[in-house]
Amino acid sequence: MTNHWIDLKNADVILVMGANPAANHPISMKWVTRAQERGSKLICVDPRFTQTASKADLYAPIRSGTDIAFLGGLIHYLISNDLIFRDYVVEYTDAPFLVHPDFKMPGDLGGVFSGYSDETSKYDRKTWAFQVDEKGVPRRDPTLRAPNCVFQLLKKHYSRYTIDKVVDITGTPKEKVLAVYEAIASTHKPDRVATVCYAMGWTQHTVGVQNIRAFSIVQLLLGNMGMAGGGVNALRGEGNVQGSTDHGLLFHILTGYLPSPVASMDSLKDYITKLTPRTSEPRSVNWWGNRGKYITSYLKAVYGEKATKENDYGYAWIPKVDDGMKASWLAIFAKMYLGSFDGFFCWGMNPANSSAGAGKVREALGKLKWMVAVDMFDHETASFWRGPGVNPKDIKTEVFLLPACSSVEKEGSISNSGRVAQWRYKAIEPIGQSKSDADILNELHFRVKSLYLKGGGKFADPIVNLTWDYGEKDASGKVKHLDVQKVAGEINGYYTEDVYDQTANPPKLVGKRGDLVTNFVSLRDDGTTSSGNWLYCGSLAQKDGKIVNQMERRGKEDATGLGLYPNWAWAWPVNRRVIYNRASVDPNGNPWDPKRAVLKWNAALNDAGKPIGWQGDIPDGPAPPLATEKEGKLPFIMKPLGVGSMFGPGLGDGPLPEHYEPMESPVPANLMSKKYRVNPTIPFEKFQAQAKDPSFLFSSDFKKYPYVGTTYRLAEHWQSGSMTRPVAWLLEMQPQMFVEMDPDLAAQKGIRNGDMVTVITARGQLSCPALVTVRLQPMMVQGKKIHVIGMPWHFGWQHPADGSGGDSVNLLVPFVGDPNALIPESKAFLVNLVKTAEKRTPTPPKKALQGREG
């Protein structure tokens, strides 16, 4: 989230699209309701009339996978009716920038941007660049009239998204589309603000990144970024998925979003040179210009004193992928299926249920020599060798299942969706022989290291040199019990030498060896500081020689009244609660909306004769407001040009979002392009060619599979269900898999509530009871009646033990993903339905279905 949960109360309009917080983030609705109580509008756009929809002031149905058409129409509506926040757009976005004169758009080229090659399915992005002056600064037209400025390109590109076309693609009734547009557009005024809440409903598409970009453009046009009650807010689905991402548990990033080095970057210097953005814009902060300090401090954290200037701070010890090599989720299971891996750690996850193409994942696990699962409960992945249709004798994989303890049996921090890192304390010792994940990691590190120390082996340096100073050691040298506070200290970072400010005379000591660094501004690229994750610098503080864990704080002060609670726990970066908050003030530092001032520049002078400065939230950088001579800075500090990017030349599939049909689409044509039906950067033909490998199977045969399938979560279960299906209270409330369908489709198929049906896709099939409900309604798309069916994805064969829960919907979901973020397209695919049994199923009892009907 750019903002945070409590901040939802500050919005005038809350759009929920691609999410269902009332079911999946239930307590967040408290803050949505607070907003509604003072007259704000909640809008829900979703294929299904969800629990959130039931609380909404306005609900609009949409065909799954057509969000860009819907939002493209909104951009067209805002621009053509001049409902934009012009001052904001001119000052704080790239709207005035001039793009390369040869740049062409899908309207000119029949569905693709300039630079596309049919042969490689890739773009040459040469013509997507900005025109620059002799200093390298983009040329701009503040009147926004130049035909090649981003604003005019936006206007032209989205003029194709007329209301009739939007309706024809999305299936949303026209009056609903217009009502949504009107409500959101109302926030173009400085004193009105809209926010958006999205989740997997936007990301799990072959145009996932562009879905989110589309609304980011809307928020920039309306001047809603950086505002209290504004922003673009991803509702993250796991307690600490924000933190696990911050800490680099993805192949392409180290901690703090530092890119993972690739083979061609042969030295630390080369890494820093290639990956540090430079800017020619003097008013830009260009925060990523600090990359060298962060990567060097990371290496110092990981390799300590063994990381020296002479050995390039141990840079060679960080493993590297080949340039362009994908080691992402889908690639891992595709490779595993082909037998590439001997070993596999499955830690706190259940991919046999939770992965797209779950059927192939289950087969892939059988190709492993050994697997280690670490979890609180046995689940469908750990026990894949005894799953449905599997003969254990045929499975040669050795499996270790290590019992992890629960979150109340250990201490540590987790970061919520609003980036607030909160400390959890240990209430009891781990139950039985279970251990904390930290202790299991400690054991594995020690034992592997011992083997290398004793017997040697391939390239032991990164293992034996790893810092692991996390508490008292036993006689063998093993850390007895891993002290998590010490890990938090390493993440925050230390001065590794006495550091002096050499500009002072005499040089002044700024940090003493062994002291915590105050924040990431203190980090250096000369090996004198360490920090395991620069974003978390400042999560610990040193006061009077004592370490204070800021994540433990419980202060309830709220000086702004906006719910920032700056003394409650700690938010990254540097306890800032609203990211890009400098965009909430005008170039003189006065809030655009004084009644919701996240930030305000106080020009009055203090005793030292300097302006008192920023008041409110922690500003995005200490520089004075933009209009301040020489020192003023632009608000979007992470962007090299300092402004919000409506034009996105860094993406692989186009600098502006364009509608393409999902890989499996129920209609014959993409109304935006005759030639390119699906995202053209996904090599459609190559997928077809690999159809002989069943892990890639998909089908756009809408005669064979005429209905749109989509997946979602239930309030009572969590993710793959491995932690909630064993919980009797929750299983009683939602005992089994089901498929929701509209009454029209059910009547057509002769299906009644509770009848058993089999849902079929190109990947496989799944039997479960039907839930016939008006929550789903057929939609008219291109003159054709389209039915969307919905299925939750928490169920699996292992719990409940009698198999009555059914199995995972991911057995049906395609194994293709977004070309930028590589997320599978789980939210829009094609299915067929067959009724298999007339009678009501024995479980759940009739009573359990009451209240879910109709």
Place this chain on the structure above:
Amino acid sequence: MEINRREFMKTSAAAGAAFVSGLGFDVSAAQTYAKALRIKGAKVTTSICCFCSVGCGLLVHTSAGKVINIEGDPEHPISEGSLCAKGSSIYQVVNNPLRVTKPRYRAPGAAAWKEVEWDWALDQIARRLKDTRDRTFKTTVTSMSREQKAADAGEEALLFPDLVTDKARDFVVNRTDGIAHIGSAALDNEECYLTQKLMRSWGVVHIEHQARL
């Protein structure tokens, strides 16, 4: 004082039944008493819900080393004491007969789990890891020359590397392609940090988790 859980359930169920049956007398005193009994003398530890990412506050009541109650933390500024169905059920996540409480091992071809000792399991894993790592370790990879790349378009393009130089040459990678790791957003920050640190020290690059889904 400790109260047997079953007795508590009976007490509260009785109080609840009286309340909903509308008998017309005030049950709030009985409810307060029941609540006081449940957690009387218990130690309170604050925590944060392990499920979705709202980050609601928990009060964990413990007695004699056992969790006896978990409820919403009224002081928490986001959740203000509220919890959803899942958050309200964490008591049963902790105290659950289905929890795995001892390491298990499944041998190749075996039809059942076997309970094993931690020491044995960890040593076995460490050995498997070292064997696989040593056998599959790549010190360098060789880039493709532009000529080779031009000649080699096609089927493998999906997973194929993009390491192309004017002339083929070696690059240091120091990795294993024989081991993959997934997980986990269910871990604490400090554990996530340790996980990436440890996996990368072993040369593992196939590291992914829930955030990609």
